[in-house]
Amino acid sequence: MITLPKFEAKTATQKSDVDVVFVSQDAGKKPISPKGPYSGSVDKLRKSSAFAAKLGQIAFVSLGGKGSATHAAFVGVGLASELTAEKVRQAAGHLHARLTAEKIGSVQVLVDTLLGLKGVTDASGLPGAFAEGFALSAYKFDKYKKDGKPSEVYGPAKVGFVSKDKGMKAELAGMLKDALVTAECVSVTRDWSNEPANHGTPEYFAREGSRLAKEYGISVKVLGEKEILKEKMTLFLAVGQGSERENKLLIVDYHPKGAEKTIALVGKGITFDSGGISIKPSMKMEDMKHDMTGAATMMGAVLLAARRKVKNRVVAVMAFAENMPDGNAVVPSSVVMTRAGKTVEIINTDAEGRLILADALDYAQDFKPDVIVNAATLTGACGIALGRHCAGLMSNDPELAAEIFRLGNEMHERVWELPLYEEYFEDLKSDYADMKNSANDGMGGTIRGGMFLKQFIRKGVPWAHLDIAYTAQNMGQIPYLPKKGASGMHVRMLAKFAAEF
Known part of the structure; x- marks a missing residue:
């Protein structure tokens, strides 16, 4: 059986390799800057046209030592009005592939940037869908390879899910537990x-x-x-x-x-x-x-x-x-x-x-x-x-x-x-x-x-x-x-x- 990453529900950010920020598109298919410390970074990406926030598109940006993480990963989810649990799962898969390629060890997912997307019909189950997609992505069958490492996590080993809403912590923890259980059985x-x-x-x-x-x-x-x-x-x-x-x-x-x-x-x-x-x-x-x-x-x-x-x-x-x-x-x-x-x-x-x-x-x-x-x-x-x-x-x-x-x-x-x-x-x-x-x-x-x-x-x-x-x-x-x-x-x-x- 594979070794899965460690998921943890948190109410405050801590030091990590990467902060994950969700970004949706406007009607002109341009990224909408989220509220908070990352709005400036998204504004720059918007002006450069390098990042359109299409579903699954990832912008990986160095923060130059500023903030709680060394890098930010801006995850495109497309039009918020069309966002579904499956699209969030797929976005998680795209992100996992990028983070694995970058050999990232620790990540914190800023859940409030997902829950705060304007125009989403029902955001309540989206953090769980993202966690499930991320956990399902953490799979590799290499037990018969000389250099195989089946006991090691494939991709980031530590993933924090951060929401400042303290009342949500228990619910979020339940979602994370179910995501890992699902990935384990799959x-x-x-x-x-x-x-x-x-x-x-x-x-x-x-x-x-x-x-x-x-x-x-x-x-x-x-x-x-x-x-x-x-x-x-x-x-x-x-x-x-x-x-x-x-x-x-x-x-x-x-x-x-x-x-x-x-x-x-x-x-x-x-x-x-x-x-x-x-x-x-x-x-x-x-x-x-x-x-x-x-x-x-x-x-x-x-x-x-x-x-x-x-x-x-x-x-x-x-x-x-x-x-x-x-x-x-x-x-x-x-x-x-x-x-x-x-x-x-x-x-x-x-x-x-x-x-x-x-x-x-x-x-x-x-x-x-x-x-x-x-x-x-x-x-x-x-x-x-x-x-x-x-x-x-x-x-x-x-x-x-x-x-x-x-x-x-x-x-x-x-x-x-x-x-x-x-x-x-x-x-x-x-x-x-x-x-x-x-x-x-x-x-x-x-x-x-x-x-x-x-x-x-x-x-x-x-x-x-x-x-x-x-x-x-x-x-x-x-x-x-x-x-x-x-x-x-x-x-x-x-x-x-x-x-x-």
Whole structure:
């Protein structure tokens, strides 16, 4: 797990390397000088036209030994009337990148310059959004590099958040605590997804998941292949039978006293996906270490729900397997029984994620959840349909889909709903089994994946499927997310869903 910066709420400035000042634009897209000691500096920048206060634009100015800091960082936020929590998060990401490049050790954020921006509709949550964006930016995966320093903070190590309003200190401290907790849990998802496949095996994630659950005070259970077989999860086992590494089912159960509702989160955990007998092309196959990001996302979400002490019960069920070709691997044309009692003809062994999820979804429903959500890097077709700016959403419940859509927009972990018309199941009908796992004609791949999973949802259970194949990694267009590797997307949205459902 990464080492995060230290955040502290303060009521007065102290010595630091950099003072952070927020600056908005006027109607002419020129910077508006803030009240206070930095108005003169912004006036100079305005006259020089070097700084327009565009969103994310940073002006780094030496103070020449005057004041509490050696430098000031003026952070542009654009038009105040258009400012949102997401824009503030993104501004924090831009700032973190600049401060890290400048090798700055300590920073103090002048919160009153953010709260005092004229024209902002509601500024109350903006300091928390900035702290969250800054903390989410403080991530680097370098544990396997000779000169890697995973125990050191990536970027500024000390960040003070200063507001002269003493009555706000406790509220501000709460925002900072939540920002760090959020970044901590998102980093678990990122770390797991980034783990090289020779290290990140089913056994590794079962062991790490158990350790983290115990550390967070959450119940945990791990099923090995003997226990999985007793559960009649033979479709899950079929996917891993070409690997020497044993399948694992990890169940992390956050169950607070008096919980009124139960939320089941189910994640696909293919620790490396070669495609099996239906082997993938070699180009970019190394990215298939990320094929367990659905499980990693659910681990981060249940940990964040627990840290926030949400009132609902949250059960995360994560199915881990390695999809490899060898003489014992499952082959196309195989017909396998599922835990739900339905048979599946395996047409394509590279459509394996839905196979492990079928059994995992059925297992999760034994907890009698009020709602079930699964996440998976399921289909390349999702990227063709939606690109990298949102995940695919499919559901059997319009109200549930609408709520996930709303929260996705609120947290900027966006989703877009795709239809599950019954006609799509016609493409999955088999001559030899109750259904087949793929149609192999290249059409409607993402929807067909969702339609397959829907067959394993019991009557009356609200369910949603998130296809995160193209939002799980390489989301560097968002400034507070890593440019390469795992993004940690959807952890925040799912944890908020768990709290508000």
